[in-house]
Amino acid sequence: MNGMLEQLKEQLMARIDTDDLLEVDKVNRYIKLRELDLACSEAIDKDGATIVIENGSQRFIKAHPSMNEKSKLNSQMIALEKSINFTNGSLVPASPASSVEGKQGDYEPGDLV
Structure with missing residues (x-):
């Protein structure tokens, strides 16, 4: 694991109850997903965003599988x-309420005519 991922894991572990094994497992799974994401990024950086597929005399350009x-x-x-x-x-902010009901805005009821 590289240094950045180790620091991320330490920060996440500091934000959870480490006695809760489920939460510790979630952090470990998150770090593993980040490792896989970085590996995909490395493959894309190495091969480019597109790859060439050759099938006999045909050549296709398609997006990198990563x-x-x-x-x-x-x-x-x-x-x-x-x-x-x-x-x-x-870590992820809650989304704002999308409902307009019951909220007062900068308008008068007559503006909605």
């Missing part, structure tokens, strides 16, 4: 971040 994997890993990491029970605040 691009799709990075997208999946990102979704998994976001979901895992939301599920971790941080003791001193959430």
Whole structure:
């Protein structure tokens, strides 16, 4: 594990109850997902964002397979971040309320005619 991931793990572990094995497992899974994400980034940096597929006399250019994997890993990491029970605040801020009902704005009821 590189230094940046070790520091990230230490920071995350400091924000959870380390006696809760489920939360510790979530942090470990998050770090593993980050390792896989970095490996995908290295492969993309090495090979480029596109690759050439040759099938007999045909040549196709397509997106690097790691691009799709990075997208999946990102979704998994976001979901895992939301599920971790941080003791001193959430890593991911809560989304603002989307409902307009009951809120007073800078308008008068007559403006809605």
